[in-house]
Amino acid sequence: MELAYIPSPSRGVLYLGPIPLRAYAFCIIIGVAVAVWLGSKRWVERGGAKHTVGDIAVWAVPFGLVGGRLYHVITDHQLYFDPGQNPWNAFKIWEGGLGIWGAIALGAVGAWIGARRRGVPLPAWADAVAPGIALAQACGRWGNWFNQELYGRSTSLPWGLHIHKVNADGTVTDGIFQPTFLYESLWCVGVAFLVIWADRRFQLGHGRAFALYVAAYTVGRFWIEYLRIDEAHKLLGLRLNDWTSILVFIGAVAYFVIVGKKRPGREDPDSIDPAAKVVADAEESSNSTT
Template sequence: MLIHPQFDPAALRIGSFAVHWYGLMYLLAFMQFLMFGRLRVRAPRYQALGWTYKDLENLLFAGVLGVVLGGRLGYVLFYMPIFYFSNPLNIFKIWEGGMSFHGGLLGVLLALWWFAKKKKTSFFVVSDLVAPLIPFGLAFGRLGNFINGELWGRPSDLPWAMIFPLVDSIPRHPSQIYQLLGEGVLLGIVLWIYSSKPRRIGQVSGLFLLGYGVCRFMAEFAREPDAFLGLLGFGLSMGQWLCIPMIFFGIYLLRHQSDDAHA
């Protein structure tokens, strides 16, 4: 069996100053957004719409705010509302952990809506630009989860099962790696290839919602549910229940969005 290496949470220490792995993963996620986003805005269909690299930087800034605020509020509302409503000051203690992808997604959607209004363009034009850039950023986040030894999997007897010593001595699914490969690398490659040709407005966004929803839903079967929630109705986790509307809305966008193709 494999044993988690128990990495030092800090990637770099200089005296009392430390750069933590998870913060570094966020930085790498934002860097890849700008790097691959530059290629996206250079495409003829976005050049025809007047997109510039400055637009991409502004979009990233708005998206970061959406991720942080939405991710935190999503965790508060979806996972531990009673605790945080009883201890409201704890909502601001982000350094203690507690972020929700689905809350972060809602925050990003609001940021995209704001940017689309400012740019005077369709919301789905903006979301189609951004969608292929998100999975690779998620992959860095899941790598950070693995390095920190958090969000571990359910018990398993598979050859690659891993013991997380800070949890217990039971071999478990390295579910962080499953998510890194599924909703991160695989979905990113599929979206990049799919978006390389003109699609109806909203289709790229729809494929992201469908692809992420399916990958996350499947990975949750190997991921240990939050101890304070456990499994909910029909034996599904909170993460799986939150993925279901994503899947249906993704299918809707793929099938029913505007027939107007990108320029």
Template sequence: MHPIFLRLGPIEIRYYGLMYVISFVLGYFIVRAEARRRGVFSQPDDVLDLFLVVIPLGILFARLYYVAFQWDWYRSAPWEVFMIWHGGLAIHGGIIGGVVGLLIVARWKRVPFWRLADAVVPALILGQVLGRIGNFLNGDAFGTPTNLPWGIVFPASSPAGATYPGLPLHPAMLYEALGNLLLFALLWKLRTRPAKDGFLAATYFIGYGAVRFACEFFRGDALWLGPFRAAQVVSVLLIMAFGTWLLVGRLWRPAHAGPTILP
């Protein structure tokens, strides 16, 4: 773990933030290419407008979601609410903010919401891969103690090391990064398949729900909803909702399939 990428006097550039910047840059080019291929936007600047709306809302909701579940701690240190470089962005909150942003842009640009979502989700899951690498370098989103040979002892200065000093932990953030990378590969392969609007987005929500549900068993900093892990509750709801829509709507079929011509 090495959280600081570069220090220039009082200015610090952390890997945590750097990974997000890289994901935004890569995501911009992926979304631009996918939006053009799907015929979503008519102007090149539309993608930039999309990012200017979605990214701030995603970060804001990701932070609010995390703070809401940890309010007992933030109540005693309210200034920490604004210090996102210390960690504390919940992806489910970020997804909520992203969906709100997509709804705004879809209405603003007068484009089909689910077609726009299909253009965005490959970039989103790739950004999540890089985000989890940032978590690793920052020492947050960590796992529970383990005796497995790949267990990692994090420095005491990190959130993981402060919670479990001197103990080897599951690299839960890397487990999720690997699962997200596999999901990205699947979405990238399916993106050119003729299907109804929303097929790729539904596949993303189902796939990420499954990845997060499994990885949450190893998390040592889980957010709790009563006796249940909040991320697992949300993941189950996502899988059920989008799985039902995928099956009932038969989203994998082309939207305008022509009649079958027999010889």
């Protein structure tokens, strides 16, 4: 018998009459709110307008959710399209299953659309929101805790996670496992603080703060992924997400180094957000009138 462990919630959904309130969704919503709040604060500090981050997030977030779900469904297609599976379950996003790689990739497309509409350089915006995205991931991982999913190998560690659930095939999982959701959540918090510190210390700009976030996250994701035991495709002994982490890490480091040599420092604060200049001009005109 284990002397200590992290308990799992008995359920991840509450009902307000006929309306289901799902903890997984709340974790994502809280994460988005944190990302927008911190991103807006950092954007204003860089010379941008207060509401620009939120306006662009209106495009980035839904694109990111769709991209995250698509990546999950494509890479774990056997869960939905193999014989005996229900393809309609691919739309049940509330049951978990968002791939961060797809979320970032398609979310970037949405952010690019929003940034173009606001006349904002996307790399500068990405630098501002980078630590907030890491914190959003930290919040989102707690949704896996509520759903009792994506845990690691069996363990006797005192911070092991107790899982007791009935699986889709009727079997019961009961035991103490590595709390990979907690490892990744804590890692993402550390990544957020790393990016904030490095950004202030070295004045990162032109997308380099975002590249640092990506590189640091992939390092943690690589070893955390190695602990997980959920079904996954493998290549040369490594899970698909491990290979993705390696490739994305190389790309992020290359971008960081190349852009750092070509465009050191940050963007001109007066050039990153036309809306900020409009507000400043309006305030100046108002002050001169009074």
